[in-house]
Amino acid sequence: MIALLARDLRLAVRAGGGFGLGLSFFLIVIVLIPFGVGPETGLLGRIAPGVLWVAALLACLLSLDRMFALDFEDGSLDLLVTSPLPLEGIITVKAVAHWLTTGLPLVAAAPVFALLMNLPGHGYFALVLSLLIGTPALSVIGAFGAALTVGIKRGGLLLSLLVLPLYVPTLIFGAEVARRGAESQPYTSPLLLLAGISFAALALLPMASAAVLRVNLR
Amino acid sequence: MELQVDKLCVARGGLAVLRDVSFSVKPGQALVLRGPNGIGKTTLLRTLAGLQPALSGQVSLAFDDMAYAAHVDGIKTTLTVKENLLFWSHVFGTKTIDPAVEAFALADLLDKPAGLLSAGQKRRLGLARLMVTGRAVWILDEPTVSLDQTAVALFGRVIEGHLAGGGLAILATHIDLGLSNALSLELGAYRAVSSLQDDFDEAFL
Secondary structure, eight states: OHHHHHHHHHHHHSTTSOTTHHHHHHHHHHHHHHHHHOSOHHHHHHHHHHHHHHHHHHHHHHTTTHHHHHHHHTTHHHHHHTSSSOHHHHHHHHHHHHIIIIIHHHHHHHHHHHHHTTOOGGGHHHHHHHHHHHHHHHHHHHHHHHHHTTTSTTTHHHHHHHHHHHTHHHHHHHHHHHHHHHTTOOOHHHHHHHHHHHHHHHHHHHHHHHHHHHHHHO | OOEEEEEEEEEETTEEEEEEEEEEEOTTOEEEEEOOTTSSHHHHHHHHTTSSOOSEEEESSOGGGEEEEOSSOOOOTTSBHHHHHHHHHHHTTOSOOHHHHHHTTOGGGTTSBGGGSOHHHHHHHHHHHHHHHTOSEEEEESTTTTOOHHHHHHHHHHHHHHHHTTOEEEEEOSSOOOOTTEEEEEGGGGBOOOOBOSOGGGGGO
């Protein structure tokens, strides 16, 4: 398991691995928003939590189709499935690797991007906390979508269509935590619901992903 | 450790391709599958490796004893040869990659990124993975594709060594590897008279 995680991280940072792709995309979206809505700082500050969450979600989506497709194409997915590692474990490790290379950098960079969006000063902690707790769910749900579309040529678009609706609950509660934080309201209950979504996804979806992957490999 | 396959039926895309395939392979023996393209050699091998379920029939050994090598090698081009092999040895929990490196003459290539290897060298790396798995039954699908004559001879000796150590091998190949203890199975006799499966929904999955 550790070896698989190490391999996936190593592949991500080597040439063509796509590390930093999501982060750059996140940056570009956030930079574009003020051009679109105009330089009104009050308005930007108000929409900042929602915009940051939508941008993080799209950035996560960008690298999802690589999760299994690359291993499928070069045959290593077949070999991993026949290895002693349980398939559910393989999927969890791949989702964790995706989170470490996509989700975690987003969490770390969010305060800087929030500055670009003129987020009120007391909202930073809630934003980072909501992303930290919410982005693992994005990776795990994404792994399910990637497993569903693994055998399909150019399945990336289909993957987005399948996965984005599944992201809605995470987005609602994540953005709600960030919004309440920015408005200095208590945000415990949406935060707990967000954590619930993350843990439920982490506990249940690897089983479902393993089942669809087995069907797809036949 | 004998592999017995009893009345195995395998399907591709929901349609049965081979019916009632039965054979047994003893430790130290190799079985060569023969038959024209499309007869179902790959399907049979994937079923034996546990990648797809059989329609019916029994296989005496568990999937944990099988090491599968397909048409594609499962090589990561941005990792070096050594990193590729070490990864599989960690996954399969085996101690060393040295015998595999030696047997397939990969020592000079160890620190090269796998993307820079030629097709034949990649193939050798892919087959070296079999030795790293430490599993008893090798399931080989066209293992000699893109190997030159020297490498084919090399690979023949590796299989002989594996068989001499009590291992088994099942291979689909059109080339004579010069194996001394090889059985041959003509799959043409088992061709399924195709009809839709009973489990009709399954065909749409």
